[in-house]
Amino acid sequence: MLVAGTDTTFTALGWTMAELLRHPQIMKKLQNEVREIARGKLNVTEDDVDKMHYLKAVMKEALRLCTPVPLLIPRESIQDVNVMGYDIAAGTQVLINAWVIGRDPLSWEDPEEFRPERFLNSSIDFKGQDFELIPFGGGRRGCPGILFAANVNELALANVVHRFDFSLPEAGSWEDMDMSEIASIAIRRKTPLLVVATSYSC
Structure with a gap:
């Protein structure tokens, strides 16, 4: 459980940072919100994060577009059922593609x-x-660590964008960043995300 929780958390944060770096105006807007609310503080706290509405929107959008686990845990129908005109027999294994749903x-x-x-x-x-x-996931069998994951993701992202500005290590454009994926249980970036982080004085 520890490995599954940490793997998906850092995967989600990696995709979120990649999207923010590809969209500098969104990154700036997020940094402005975080730095305004946490002004004068060394670290962002959970109480600060509760006031950061744009930060929460950024995390939702990143999870929609870059769902770390594309196929949810398989389910099995316990009885014959008809869903949207499709007959599904009892005992049928059902896979939910959260990645496709987020891009519908x-x-x-x-x-x-x-x-x-x-x-x-x-x-x-x-x-x-x-x-x-x-x-x-959803309903009673959704991820039991959802609140923990959401809090960790939001707090980590807020602290990173609060404390640092980012640039490319070499000449180039964020828009040209390779966003290729490697498919596995969690979808990762094919190439590592390399940036130069410069400390921002609060």
Whole structure:
């Protein structure tokens, strides 16, 4: 459980940072919010994070677009059932593709775009009740560590963008960053994310 929890957490943070670096205006907006709320502090606290609405929108958008675990834990139907015109026999193993659901154009406007603003005036959350956003699964059998993972992700991201500015190690453009994936239990970046982090004085 420890390995599964930490693996998906750092995978999610890696994708989130990659998307922020590819979208400097979103990174700047996030840094402005975090630095304003945590002004004068060395570290961001959980109480600070509760006030950071744009930060929460960024995490939701990253989990929507870059779901760390694309296929949720398999389920098995316990009885014959008809779902949307499909007959599913008892004992059938069912796989839910959270990655595809997060990019469904019927649920999301411009689904391939990284746009955290879509969550600012939305009640949609990843806690398992809004089925268009289920990176942690849903219902009674959703991920038991969802609240812990959300808190760790938000706190870690807030502290990183609060304390550092980022640049490329060589001449180039963030837009040209390789976003290729390696498919496994958790979807990782094919190439490591290499940046130069410069300390920001609060």
